[in-house]
Amino acid sequence: MEHEHVDVLIIGAGLSGVGAAAQVRERLPKKTVAVLESRAAKGGTWDLFRYPGIRSDSDMFTFGYTWRPWQSDVALADGPLIREYIDTVAEEYDVDRLIRYQHRITRAEWDTDRARWTVTAVVGDPAAGETVTLTASFLWSCAGYYQYEKGFQPTWPGMADFQGEIVHPQHWPDDLDYAGKRVVVIGSGATAVTLVPAMATGPGAAEHVTMLQRTPTYVLTRARHDPVARLLNRLRMPDRVIYRAARWANILQAVGFYKFSMRWPHRAKALIRKGVARQLPEGVDVDEHFSPPYNPWQQRLCFVPNNDLFKVLRSGDASIVTDTINTFTPDGVRLVSGKELPADLVVTATGFQMQLPFGGIEFVIDGEPLDLPSKMAYKALMLSDVPNFFFTLGYTNASWTLKADLVIDYVCRLLAHLDQHGFRTAVPVPDAAVERRPLMLLSSGYIQRSAHLLPSEGDRAPWRLDQNYLVDRRVINRARIDDGVLRFG
Known part of the structure; x- marks a missing residue:
């Protein structure tokens, strides 16, 4: 039975998924793309949360995409403004037509012989909806890390x-x-x-x-208003100059204070x-x-x-x-x-309930269930021994989108590399000498409650997650694709 096939299948139509789809379309226009979103609307977190005062806790010059400037001097923007920004990007880059709403992926199976994923999704009501199947050459999870259905709700006597x-x-x-x-x-x-x-x-x-x-x-x-952006606005500098200057001022300030905090x-x-x-x-x-x-x-x-x-x-x-x-x-x-x-x-306001990784999808690799905790994260965007699979996991000490943009750039470069050399698959294979350690070292409750479900990281690049944008620009963006760790087929 033939199923609909796409080159790149993206899971989730939030900030990460919309950005991923926009850039694959822009940079690799010959690739076919689909986005499966479990909810009835795009925007992810910024469509779901509607409580009073909801806003970003990262500045918008790093929370916005590097390739689509945030056109305001408001640094900590409220939820409706961020939702409007995501909607605007989706419209400008023609992403809206790629999104299929109320499609909840339940299973993803990789077949090495065919070099493709077979993805099963339930459309509509999870209990009674229709089941559809697609195939994809590459699968990309932009599903975030917490459950949309419920938050973490402790119980107390009385x-x-x-x-x-x-x-x-x-x-x-x-x-x-x-x-x-x-x-x-x-x-x-x-x-x-x-x-x-x-x-x-x-x-x-x-x-x-x-x-x-x-x-x-x-x-x-x-x-609330970024001082660098406000000053350059007064000087009537071009929008791209303002955005770039404010973005780098915020990046350097955040990285500097993080390193200062770690050392002293x-x-x-x-x-x-x-x-x-x-x-x-x-x-x-x-x-x-x-x-x-x-x-x-x-x-x-x-x-x-x-x-x-x-x-x-x-x-x-x-x-x-x-x-x-x-x-x-x-x-x-x-x-x-x-x-x-x-x-x-x-x-x-007791926090998130972290979902099973990658949306709780059942992954199967050549007939064997994927044992996620046994895997290591390669550049914090692929998994060891899992071909043609990417994921976006933002920073815990800086803006989520800084990391999302790095992942987008890397995936687009990798796909172009495969096309250029006639390859169909890419899989990271670790050296036996790499030592494992926990992927996310924060002590936040929502992370600690689910740490046992996550893959690990290594003690050296490209298996180590530095939580440092300046380091990751070198490890992810500027390093060679054929680094000896990725195996192509």
């Missing part, structure tokens, strides 16, 4: 007795009215830090918002503490609420635009409590310390 409403930000109701209500936001990450000032200010604001955290997070402020963690902690202490109101203890028990960049840092979190703490519209939940009560949350926080609404 939740069933609570008379108010409990909401997870990943599934924010369109009609949720919190005006004049007492709100407790549980969490200390980027989502909580975004929600608290958004819910405490403006039309329809809550009566009071309490940010309840078990463990503090490092929080830094930055200007105590100095980095002191620097962050000083910045926070300067903005806190009297009576809010900086060490109790803003000094984590780990070093900077062992988990992601949280950036707040224009000091908005600290403004609502100073105004009294919001407060912060560091404690552990003992139980929910009918009227709020009781803490281990005995203190009770009254609440009409509790928002559980």
